[in-house]
Amino acid sequence: MKNPNKPVIIWLLSGCVLVFIMVVVGGITRLTNSGLSMTDWHLVTDTFPPLSEQKWEEAFDAYKQFPEYQKINIHNDFSLDDYKFIYFWEWFHRLIGRVIGLVFIVPFVYFLWKKKIDKDTLKKCCILLGMGALQGFFGWFMVKSGLVDRPDVSHFRLALHLTFAFVTFAYTLWVALDLIYPQRETVILPLKKLARYTLAILLIQIIYGGFVAGLNAGLVHNHWPLMSDGQFIHESVFLEQKNWLLSFTEGKSGVQFVHRTLAYFVVGMILLLFFKSKNYNLRQEQKNGLLALLVLVFLQFGLGVFTLLYAVPVWLGLTHQVMAFFLLTAMTFTLHRLSK
Numbered sequence: 156m157k158n159p160n161k162p163v164i165i166w167l168l169s170g171c172v173l174v175f176i177m178v179v180v181g182g183i184t185r186l187t188n189s190g191l192s193m194t195d196w197h198l199v200t201d202t203f204p205p206l207s208e209q210k211w212e213e214a215f216d217a218y219k220q221f222p223e224y225q226k227i228n229i230h231n232d233f234s235l236d237d238y239k240f241i242y243f244w245e246w247f248h249r250l251i252g253r254v255i256g257l258v259f260i261v262p263f264v265y266f267l268w269k270k271k272i273d274k275d276t277l278k279k280c281c282i283l284l285g286m287g288a289l290q291g292f293f294g295w296f297m298v299k300s301g302l303v304d305r306p307d308v309s310h311f312r313l314a315l316h317l318t319f320a321f322v323t324f325a326y327t328l329w330v331a332l333d334l335i336y337p338q339r340e341t342v343i344l345p346l347k348k349l350a351r352y353t354l355a356i357l358l359i360q361i362i363y364g365g366f367v368a369g370l371n372a373g374l375v376h377n378h379w380p381l382m383s384d385g386q387f388i389h390e391s392v393f394l395e396q397k398n399w400l401l402s403f404t405e406g407k408s409g410v411q412f413v414h415r416t417l418a419y420f421v422v423g424m425i426l427l428l429f430f431k432s433k434n435y436n437l438r439q440e441q442k443n444g445l446l447a448l449l450v451l452v453f454l455q456f457g458l459g460v461f462t463l464l465y466a467v468p469v470w471l472g473l474t475h476q477v478m479a480f481f482l483l484t485a486m487t488f489t490l491h492r493l494s495k
């Protein structure tokens with residue numbers, strides 16, 4: 156039977172693809188230290204990069220007034236060509252954000268006009284609209300933290316911006332899945348609860364991934380399975396902050412320790428979910444989701460180990476972030492099919 160919601164589903168899934176692309180470009184922007192290249196934000200005038208050499212010089216002069224240039228790049232023979240490179244990635248990141256806004260709003264108005272959206276889906280789409288606007292604010296809120304007195308953004312704000320992008324993607328996918336699978340099946344409550352707990356731990360792990368990225372914590376303790384010097388938890392965790400508890404949110408060693416340790420919990424929870432599911436008669440899409448989770452979590456774990464051992468080369472750090480996105484996709488799909 157043909158799904159009458161097919162145009163709306165395609166629209167929502169297109170939004171998922173664009174959010175995925177934006178997160179990938181955001182990862183490149185972070186890993187190439189390009190995020191502070193655009194020192195202001197305008198909704199219209201920044202749509203295109205500088206179109207003349209004079210405009211490039213003006214943008215470069217503006218960049219020179221801020222901490223990243225004054226404290227770091229001024230000592231690195233940083234040229235206009237170097238500036239154009241980092242400008243491109245931040246500009247491209249913002250451009251995709253604008254495209255996402257248009258791709259959401261224009262079809263949304265059209266579907267409303269054509270009465271293609273039911274009341275329940277309309278409420279969810281309004282939430283998505285608010286989430287998109289909030290994500291744009293979080294992006295500028297993050298960048299602003301690196302333009303005051305320090306040549307880097309707050310790792311708390313970076314984690315907020317990154318995690319909210321993941322959550323926005325997951326919710327968009329969930330809304331699309333509600334339309335793809337309009338029928339309601341019997342819920343297997345024990346698996347549903349376990350899947351929810353697994354998702355919660357995965358989201359905490361994503362938050363700590365943002366902390367690691369924001370603090371460049373992947374550049375220390377490049378050993379595995381122990382941190383270094385034969386220690387499961389390195390002594391520096393207790394020395395880098397006056398209050399050692401703060402090390403687990405503000406110190407490089409402490410944040411890395413939490414991130415690498417949480418990885419074992421994520422793997423363990425998904426293994427438990429997978430093997431516990433063998434006690435139930437599941438539908439094929441549920442089995443597929445669980446199998447995808449199992450495969451992806453081991454791929455992600457391996458990528459995390461190699462990213463650490465090789466001290467976060469750009470391509471490997473980006474691949475690790477992309478795999479986290481795939482893992483969240485499988486987790487969202489699996490939870491949806493176990494919940495509906």
